[in-house]
Amino acid sequence: MLIREIQQKDNESIAKVIRDIFHELDAPKVGTAYADPILDTLYEVYQELRSIYYVVEKDGKVVGGCGVSPLENADISVCELQKMYFAPEIRGTGYAEKIIEKCLEFAKTQGFEICYLETLSFMTTAQKLYKRIGFENIDGPMGNTGHNSCEVWMTKKLKK
Numbered sequence: 001m002l003i004r005e006i007q008q009k010d011n012e013s014i015a016k017v018i019r020d021i022f023h024e025l026d027a028p029k030v031g032t033a034y035a036d037p038i039l040d041t042l043y044e045v046y047q048e049l050r051s052i053y054y055v056v057e058k059d060g061k062v063v064g065g066c067g068v069s070p071l072e073n074a075d076i077s078v079c080e081l082q083k084m085y086f087a088p089e090i091r092g093t094g095y096a097e098k099i100i101e102k103c104l105e106f107a108k109t110q111g112f113e114i115c116y117l118e119t120l121s122f123m124t125t126a127q128k129l130y131k132r133i134g135f136e137n138i139d140g141p142m143g144n145t146g147h148n149s150c151e152v153w154m155t156k157k158l159k160k
Contacts, residue, residue: 001090002057002058003054003056003099004055005052005053005054006053006067008043008044010042011040011041014065015040015042017064017085017087018033018034018065018083020087022034025123027122028120032149033085048069050070050079051067051069053066056095058090064084064087064096065099068081068107070112072144072145074116077111078115078142079112079115081104081117082117084096084117084126100130100133112158113158114156114157115156115158116153116154116155118141118152118153119150130156134156138153140153141153142155
C-alpha cells in the first residue's frame with residue numbers, strides 16, 4: 001500500500017470511501033463530513049496554503065485518506081485533522097497511524113502548534129488511536145467546522 005498526496009483524479013474515489021463508511025456505520029449524514037459541500041472536490045480544497053490531504057492507495061485503488069488544514073475561525077497556530085476515513089479492508093493495518101503522523105509532520109513544518117479534531121462518540125476505535133498518538137479530550141468544539149453532530153473534541157500539542 002502507498003500513502004501519497006491527493007490528486008484531482010482521486011476526488012470521486014475518496015468521496016465514495018467517505019460516504020460508504022457513513023452508510024456502513026449508519027452515522028448521521030447531517031452536521032458531519034458526509035454533508036460537506038467540499039466533499040467532492042477535496043483535491044482542490046487541499047491546494048490552499050498550509051493544507052494537505054493524503055490518500056492510501058491499494059492495488060491502484062483509493063481506500064482511505066486523511067488531511068490537515070488551518071482550523072476555520074481559530075488562531076493561526078491551530079490546525080485541524082480532517083476527513084480520516086478508511087475502507088474496511090485496510091482497517092487494523094497501521095495505515096491510520098502512519099497517515100496521521102504524516103499529517104502532523106506536515107502541520108509542524110507549517111508552524112502549527114496545536115492540532116484539533118472532532119469525531120462521533122461511537123467511533124471508539126478511532127478515539128483510542130487518537131489517544132495513543134497523544135490527543136486529549138477537550139470540553140467543547142473549537143473553530144467553525146460546521147460539524148454540529150460531532151460530540152467528541154480533541155487536541156494535541158505539536159512539538160517542534
